[in-house]
Amino acid sequence: MAQNERSGERSPERKAASAGRGTYAVGDERRSRILDTAVEHFAQWGFHASSLARIAKDVGITQGGLLHHFRSKEDLLVQVLARADENDKEKFFSHEFVSAVECYACLVRLAEYNSTRLGxxxxxxxxAAEAGDPGHPAHAYFTRRYTDIVEHMSDPLRQAVESGELKPGTDIVAVSQETAAVMDGLQVQWVLDPKGFDMVGRFRAYADRLLRSITVDGRGLPADVRGPADV
Structure with a gap:
């Protein structure tokens, strides 16, 4: 046994490893704060009017320090959107849905979760509004996002038609696109009036009506997902 181990002291190698872990932890924490602050700035000013210098100032670092973690404002935007997607996928879409009803129940829970994240x-x-410009750095992201949403919803809906849960001939692509449009449209109204507009209740009622119109047995959302006004 080495002398420094017998005396309880850590070897230089262990000290270096511990210091390295501490440095990584600080870097991860700072990176997370930059992303959180960028969300606030992009929400308030959009992409073009947001400034790396202002974001860095609010984080408490220099612009050079911010660029140590993100190569450019475009890179920061991409990472903000990617993190948001990863969190949502892990929380709500990490498993395959066994039915159309389960799929829509999950979307209601996503709406509930979004209602806690105004920024x-x-x-x-x-x-999304800015990205209508093909030259916007998030244009490809939002184009792909809607394609992914439709594809992700289409699989359980297609299986639901095949299993007899949904009516034959149900246009699953149209249903998926409509659902995404309704969800996003309700979010716009809620952001404009977060205290007066019931985004979750409106989407819950929409999902229940939709399911009752396309399920073979007229079944809507499960009782534990429907609100009191929907029962």
Whole structure:
């Protein structure tokens, strides 16, 4: 046994490893703060009017320090959107849905979750509107996002038609696109009036009506997902 181990002291190698872990932890924490602050800035000013210098100032670092973590404002935007997607996918879409009803129940829970994230939801609304410009750095992201949403919803809906849960001939692509449009449209209204507009209740009622119109047995959302006004 080495002398420094017998005396309880850590070897230089262990000290270096511990210091390295501490440095990584600080870097991860700072990176997370930059992303959180960027969400607030993109939500308030959009992409073009947001400034790396202002974001860095609010984080408490220099612009050079911010650029140590993100190569450019475009890179920061991409990472903000990617993190938001990863969190949502892990929380709500990490498993395959066994039915159309389960799929829509999950979307209601997503709406409930979004209602606790005003800044993030506002950011998505602002950036989605800006991204209609093909030259916007998030244009490809939002184009792909809607394609992914339709594909992700189409699989369980297609299986639901095949299993007899949904009516034969149900246009699953149209249903998926409509659902995405309704959800996003309700979010726009909620961001404009978060205290007066019931985004979750409106989407819950929509999902229940839709399911009752396309399920073979007229079944809507499960009782534990429907609100009191929907029962």
């Amino acid at each position: 993030r939801t506002r950011m998505f609304n602002v950036l």
